[in-house]
Amino acid sequence: MSNQLEFRHLRYFLAVAEDLHFRKAAERLYISQPGLSRQIKQMENDLGLKLFERHNRKVILTEAGKYLKDEFTRNLKQLEDTINHAKLIHYGKTGQIELGYVGSAMQKLIPQLLMNYRETKPDVVFSLKEMDNKKQINALLNFDIDIGFVRLEEVPKTIEKKCIKSDIFCLVLPEDHSIDKSNFQDLSQLKSESFILFDPEYSESYYTNVLQVFKDSGFMPSVSHLTIHASSIYNLVKNNFGISIVPKSLISNHIKGVKFIELDKIPQRTNLSVVWNKTNRNPLLPELLDLILSKPN
Template identity: 25%
Template sequence: MVWSFDGTFATLWRFLIMDLRRLRYFTAVAEELHFGRAAQRMHVVQSAVSHQVKLLEEELGFSLLERSRHNVRLTVPGEIFLPEARDLLRRADEAMRRARASADGTVGWLAIGFVDNVLWSVLPPILRDFRQRWPQVELTLHPLDRSAQIEALRTSVIDIGIMPSPSPGDALKSVALAVAPLVAAIPEGHRLAVRSTLPIVELANEPFVLFPRRMNSRLLEIIVACCASAGFTPRIVQEAEQLHTLLALVSAGLGVTLVPQWVARVQQLGVIYIPIEDLLTSYELIAAWNSSTDNPALTNFREIAAGIAGQMLFLSPSQ
């Protein structure tokens, strides 16, 4: 008999169109070297096993077994094919197991977008709890501003985004996660650093360090609006795209800024946080996702986020 078989697993993928039962029947016969015992093992009639193995041989184009009245043995191609068949069945079983697990979100992947100030608030506890409950879900994190997250959600680049309110609307759904007032971040040693609270108007003549306008930062919008309501425009002396950079600039004495109250929980060397007395606008974080997303891991992430939100949703200035 002329036959060809390169012995690699890659070659076997073309046989996926076959019924996996044929491979299971062949493996049973090859291990039992007896059609009757193989049929009993597979809980089918002997003729079904014989027929399926014959179809498998026809599909492959070579014989796997030599049959006689009282004896069954593997051909040389059959001996080579047997470990490959076992491996293929093992992989198929694993693929089905993982597919079932992915259907309930216990394995898989999830892409998360976030604005940088959530690193001081909801994101770390959400990630910690999610990792503890679903360690086999691969998480990828994308630091993006609000507008970039909205576009990434619409194009399915990310599965969920943590961003400032308001809700993006359209096909995107959202839920509130946390809301808190803004506090002033003042350099240590500054004349205002000894105050327990202060009205925002007292910052009118102070240099500010803020996000660049091109970022379309919602936090920047709120800060500028709060200053405008007090009758002044912040005098920006330095810009930075990351909150931790802005705080480093405050620590260096270059200016002041406003940050969500939860940022004050993490001590920054050289920075004093002071509540603002008369701010009418708070900063709110939401979780947003595309309503057409069918990733099961997203449901599990939202469950964790809802629990964290229940703890953090409304923060008083003393918290």
């Protein structure tokens, strides 16, 4: 079904939809009227719906036809823009950057970065893909992305890495928890709690880093839930399913029902790094890296 559909059909359909007149449309398309009639009919069969109501001496669009007229017009226009942009890329006038990131980098960093970059290079197309640390490294090696934002300490030799943000950890507690900033001294106060942590599947090295925090406090936590999204953690904590530890940068102002305590005494930090492939030849990459690395981290 709808596998024989070609652009030709769309062009023909749009011509008829505009003129509502097969002969005129055929003339405008430089083909014969019977040929046009047949193509439209074939298209109708193919899509499994009637595009036109043929009355004795007039042709009108069906409801579905009206809808498709608008959508196909948009679609062809978009395709044309796409091709023009591809030509710009081909002739080195502009380009695109494929960017991978772990969810936590989307909080503030990447939106800001894109806004800054867009000021100087408004034509560049960004393609954003949320992926975990491992996937980003693989994607860099295959040139599927040009640049990544990861929480990793170790990367392969061909991958370059530069830390751009060092974050302290924060405790996440339900709003009415007995411990708060005034009486908190040490993590060991919480050894009997159950914890909600980021899934090690998502970032191995982040997980071991967090576990080290507990080890340093002299206990191993009982882990009740593993999750991938910070918002799930907040929800679970709010509803008393456990408590958690997250990097400070994952905290935004408007999170209701939980409270945070900064763990500024412990040595562990979670580092957000830019990573890229040394052998990547994307001409836009050096400038983008300059922009990122020139920032006061």
